[in-house]
Amino acid sequence: MDDASFPTAGAADATSQTERVIASLREMVLRGDFRPGERLAELTLVPRLGASRTPVRLALDRLAHEGLLEPLPSGGFRIREFAIADIWDAIEVRGVLEGTAARLAAERLTDADDLSRLQQCCRDIERLDSSNAADVARYVEIHDRFQEELGRLAKSDILVRTIESVVGLTFAVSVSSVLGDAESSERSQTALIALEYHRAIVDAIEHRQGTRAEDLAREYSRMARRNLVRAAQDKERFRHVPGASLIRMPAGHSSR
Amino acid sequence: MDDASFPTAGAADATSQTERVIASLREMVLRGDFRPGERLAELTLVPRLGASRTPVRLALDRLAHEGLLEPLPSGGFRIREFAIADIWDAIEVRGVLEGTAARLAAERLTDADDLSRLQQCCRDIERLDSSNAADVARYVEIHDRFQEELGRLAKSDILVRTIESVVGLTFAVSVSSVLGDAESSERSQTALIALEYHRAIVDAIEHRQGTRAEDLAREYSRMARRNLVRAAQDKERFRHVPGASLIRMPAGHSSR
Amino acid sequence: MDDASFPTAGAADATSQTERVIASLREMVLRGDFRPGERLAELTLVPRLGASRTPVRLALDRLAHEGLLEPLPSGGFRIREFAIADIWDAIEVRGVLEGTAARLAAERLTDADDLSRLQQCCRDIERLDSSNAADVARYVEIHDRFQEELGRLAKSDILVRTIESVVGLTFAVSVSSVLGDAESSERSQTALIALEYHRAIVDAIEHRQGTRAEDLAREYSRMARRNLVRAAQDKERFRHVPGASLIRMPAGHSSR
Amino acid sequence: MDDASFPTAGAADATSQTERVIASLREMVLRGDFRPGERLAELTLVPRLGASRTPVRLALDRLAHEGLLEPLPSGGFRIREFAIADIWDAIEVRGVLEGTAARLAAERLTDADDLSRLQQCCRDIERLDSSNAADVARYVEIHDRFQEELGRLAKSDILVRTIESVVGLTFAVSVSSVLGDAESSERSQTALIALEYHRAIVDAIEHRQGTRAEDLAREYSRMARRNLVRAAQDKERFRHVPGASLIRMPAGHSSR
Incomplete structure (x- = not known):
């Protein structure tokens, strides 16, 4: 019985946890918790968002895709300025x-x-x-x-x-x-x-x-x-x- | 010297690796490697894409956001049918x-x-x-x-x-x-x-x-x-x- | 010296008289002096408009062209109903x-x-x-x-x-x-x-x-x-x- | 029994004659029988169009309204240049x-x-x-x-x-x-x-x-x-x- 065919309750939880982390990070960005241009560090966000590394990484990727963050050529992301x-x-x-x-x-x-x-x-x-x-x-x-x-x-x-x-x-x-x-x-x-x-x-x-x-x-x-x-x-x-x-x-x- | 302020070469590599994994998965989906409705298992994709779990997870999330995959209520993703x-x-x-x-x-x-x-x-x-x-x-x-x-x-x-x-x-x-x-x-x-x-x-x-x-x-x-x-x-x-x-x-x- | 090359004062007067007759007839039609469907007789209009036959005929033709009157198959015009x-x-x-x-x-x-x-x-x-x-x-x-x-x-x-x-x-x-x-x-x-x-x-x-x-x-x-x-x-x-x-x-x- | 209520055959004929004269004059203008700017004299047109003065006058008015002729301030009309x-x-x-x-x-x-x-x-x-x-x-x-x-x-x-x-x-x-x-x-x-x-x-x-x-x-x-x-x-x-x-x-x- 593997993860592929029978998702455990944990998998569904993971998805909803990810969505929650994305929403929290978006709110932080929009209410001005970071300065435009500021680099967002995965490791610093983990405790602030109370989440493990993977959902934080997913949230960064999603907000970059939405356009609120910019991927840096050196890896990582920074707050976009509009x-x-x-x-x-x-x-x-x-x-x-x-x-x-x-x-x-x-x-x-x-x-x-x-x-x-x-x-x-x-x-x-x-x-x-x-x-x-x-x-x-x-x-x-x-x-x-x-x-x-x-x-x-x-x-x-x-x-x-x-x-x-x-x-x-x-x-x-x-x-x-x-x-x-x-x-x-x-x-x-x-x-x-x-x-x-x-x-x-x-x-x-x-x-x-x-x-x-x-x-x-x-x-x-x-x-x-x-x-x-x-x-x-x-x-x-x-x-x-x-x-x-x-x-x-x-x-x-x-x-x- | 931490990951937040001085990204190592590894961080940039990680970003480009992720983009490569996303492109590969998208190509597999579009050329018909999976059936519509088929569930995509992270663990099965890891060896097929030759990547570690995090980039695979990011790729699944991205393609779901693009609309090629559907998130399942139970967690995980399946191939969308159009x-x-x-x-x-x-x-x-x-x-x-x-x-x-x-x-x-x-x-x-x-x-x-x-x-x-x-x-x-x-x-x-x-x-x-x-x-x-x-x-x-x-x-x-x-x-x-x-x-x-x-x-x-x-x-x-x-x-x-x-x-x-x-x-x-x-x-x-x-x-x-x-x-x-x-x-x-x-x-x-x-x-x-x-x-x-x-x-x-x-x-x-x-x-x-x-x-x-x-x-x-x-x-x-x-x-x-x-x-x-x-x-x-x-x-x-x-x-x-x-x-x-x-x-x-x-x-x-x-x-x- | 004929009308073609040297218009007399009378010609200009005729044009402005025609425009005046057209304006008067249009006003009469719009303020409801005639019933929708009513036939307009050139001869009756001559005294009402205080004009000779030609300008009256021109005014009828113009209002028909504008769409306020309808030409009748039998000749003549009637008030259009909208x-x-x-x-x-x-x-x-x-x-x-x-x-x-x-x-x-x-x-x-x-x-x-x-x-x-x-x-x-x-x-x-x-x-x-x-x-x-x-x-x-x-x-x-x-x-x-x-x-x-x-x-x-x-x-x-x-x-x-x-x-x-x-x-x-x-x-x-x-x-x-x-x-x-x-x-x-x-x-x-x-x-x-x-x-x-x-x-x-x-x-x-x-x-x-x-x-x-x-x-x-x-x-x-x-x-x-x-x-x-x-x-x-x-x-x-x-x-x-x-x-x-x-x-x-x-x-x-x-x-x- | 007057013209207003019982149009004679003559009235219908007059209408169709007018439409015929308008069509003839329009064709003459479009095929270049007159130079742009040339003044059109009612009296000269009467024999050319084989019609009496009133239908010729109506035709001039109609083509001016359509935009092919320009009314002259001195009365009369001239061929418009485009x-x-x-x-x-x-x-x-x-x-x-x-x-x-x-x-x-x-x-x-x-x-x-x-x-x-x-x-x-x-x-x-x-x-x-x-x-x-x-x-x-x-x-x-x-x-x-x-x-x-x-x-x-x-x-x-x-x-x-x-x-x-x-x-x-x-x-x-x-x-x-x-x-x-x-x-x-x-x-x-x-x-x-x-x-x-x-x-x-x-x-x-x-x-x-x-x-x-x-x-x-x-x-x-x-x-x-x-x-x-x-x-x-x-x-x-x-x-x-x-x-x-x-x-x-x-x-x-x-x-x-």
């Missing part, structure tokens, strides 16, 4: 892919009933109270649900996987992530525009207008760009954006 | 991303001289002799050069990385990969159409017509789909398509 | 063409200074007071100025002419034409979204993002559709929409 | 509109059987013998049939009307109009590429891929541009292109 332009491009690529999801959802829709979850998301956004800062978290949840449902309606695993591989590099600067600290009027305007976009995307899919759905979803994701610009104008607010410490701001702006 | 629709979608996503590269190249062009390598590719295609089956390999090389140059002109690392992550799942069914065995007339028609597309893309970029460049590159990559359909009609020819053994063909078609 | 779907399609075609203007403006921009008039339009919208119903007229003027400037930057006479030929059939249901009677909150939301679109279009042109400019302008013009739907829900308000009497509303809705 | 850029733009606008027809056909398709006429067009193109110059005329007919069917499937009168208003200014430089005199190899290459496009458009509509259908039809119509460039390289061939005499060629090229 220019603002890198973030812009990540947002653009994400928008292109989310636009494709919206288009495929329109082209592949067979039953209008399949739109019920998207419609529910729109109703949920309508009910948000933009004067209430706590509702921002709720908006984030609704938006994520909307994107997930778009992926489901697009009926394409590879598209969903590709979107996931890019989202990490947009530093989650979603339309909402920077709004927790914003003025109430700014929040209510953003909520209004977000509602417009969500409704229009659902309308486009319902009427099989794939081009329109793609264009809308593409443009909507570009709002993340503006949100990042706004956040960067306020040092205190910017510190809360995940991954902010990895971004090299133009001269005159201090991100730390 | 439906034809999965390949279609991979081709579609690749086309969307290569289209984005062409669009950004048009939007970001600052100097017409930067087009010289793309123009050289067009001249190289013109000079191909489609009656000569050997020139197919040369076409593949020119096409790859063209795509690489588009990526360079798009000036976006993340876009290039994302394209690379998808290309693997299109099973390299590029416009040319199935043409080595084709009739001369089929090759010459395909070459003619390919030349049309390459020229039109360069023309669009030169005149800053981003939309047109995107549309052309998107549609061009869809030729891979037709090539796959043609290849699948001929069992013998199909066997030469990398990854063919992983594709579940519709009933009535035997891919093995 | 289904809601006809208006939707006119709005869609207009959006496609205005989108093309925005795209060409981006592709053909040579000097960022050329954007100053568009930027001025954005500042003018910002300064509008949405609590003031009178500012709606001002918004209409700014929007028209914006579209005219887009046409100028597109550098294409034929595109501008084609847009003009379609605008008439959208019944001027511009984003604003129905807002004079709207609630203040509805006006302020519409103004906010309109400002978003105008700014984003200017940003896209400035960065030579032709695709984005096209998509935005296309979607923006679709707001006219929603405005028409809203207007149609209020009989009193709907009566003020030019051409409303020519639209056959679905059963249950009375437009007169 | 720059090459005007033709490019007309082709671009036509492509945008024909692309919209293809997109709407995809979005509005309810029954795959509705594609039978488009499929027949593809089979008809396949059967053409490109070594036979006479088959060029047949290709023109098939292509026109294809476009007409696209318009029908788009289910939009206004779109079809708008396309018609633009086609005149592309000077009918369709993919085929210049091929009658071309070399056999040039004809066969053009036929091959045309077949590719027609098939791909039908495939896109069948699978409800509106974006793809739009992009393909847009790009296909740009082939007219290349055809015009080719035709212009051969003075003798160029003379056969309708409207060629109205186009101001760049210095060094004589079009007359």
